[in-house]
Amino acid sequence: MKEKNFFLSLNKEALSERIKLEPAYCHIAKGCYLAEISFSDNLSSLLPYLKPQVKALYYEPENLLIFKWKRGDKFYKVSLKGETLKFGTVSDREEAREVFFELFDYLKELSLKFEIIEPDYKPVKRPQALIIYKYLPKTNCKECGEMTCLALAAKISMGEAEPENCPHLTEESLNELRSLLE
Numbered sequence: 615m616k617e618k619n620f621f622l623s624l625n626k627e628a629l630s631e632r633i634k635l636e637p638a639y640c641h642i643a644k645g646c647y648l649a650e651i652s653f654s655d656n657l658s659s660l661l662p663y664l665k666p667q668v669k670a671l672y673y674e675p676e677n678l679l680i681f682k683w684k685r686g687d688k689f690y691k692v693s694l695k696g697e698t699l700k701f702g703t704v705s706d707r708e709e710a711r712e713v714f715f716e717l718f719d720y721l722k723e724l725s726l727k728f729e730i731i732e733p734d735y736k737p738v739k740r741p742q743a744l745i746i747y748k749y750l751p752k753t754n755c756k757e758c759g760e761m762t763c764l765a766l767a768a769k770i771s772m773g774e775a776e777p778e779n780c781p782h783l784t785e786e787s788l789n790e791l792r793s794l795l796e
C-alpha cells in the first residue's frame with residue numbers, strides 16, 4: 615500500500631535540502647516566512663487518511679489539507695497540496711529545518727496508522743477572508759497584532775485566529791461572526 619510506505623521510504627535529511635522560504639503575510643515584522651518542500655510524488659491520496667488524525671482548518675478531499683500543529687508552545691500552520699508541503703511561519707532557514715524534521719517524524723508516525731484509519735472525505739471550510747472582513751471595524755488599529763483588519767480576517771478564515779482577537783468588535787458583529795464560523 616503506497617500510503618502506508620510513503621513517508622517511511624523518504625530521507626528527511628535529503629528532503630531538508632529542498633526547503634525554500636517565501637515571505638509570509640507578516641513579512642513586515644522581519645523574519646517571517648513560509649517554508650516549502652516539494653516531494654517527488656503527489657500526496658493527494660494521503661490526505662483522507664491524514665485528515666482524521668489532525669486538527670483540520672481547511673480540507674478539500676484529495677486536494678488540499680491545512681491543519682494546525684503544535685511544536686513546543688508554538689503553533690504552525692501546515693498545508694499539503696499536490697506534491698507540496700508548506701508550513702509556517704518560521705523566522706529563518708534554521709528554524710525551518712528544525713521544524714521540518716519534527717513535522718516529518720510526526721507525519722511518518724501518522725502514516726503508520728493509515729491501514730486502520732477510515733478515510734475521511736468530508737470537506738472543512740471557513741468563510742473567505744472578504745466575508746469575515748465585512749464584520750471587522752476596518753480601522754486598521756493594529757491592536758490585534760495584525761497590520762490591517764484584512765490580515766486578521768485572513769487569519770480567521772484559515773483558522774489561525776478567532777473573532778475574539780479583535781477587541782473592537784460590537785457584540786452583534788461578534789455573535790454574527792461566531793455563528794458564521796460554527
Ligand code: SF4
Nearest residue numbers: 754755756758763780
Ligand atoms: S484590532 Fe480589530 S480593528 Fe484593529 S486592526 Fe485588528 S481587526 Fe482591525
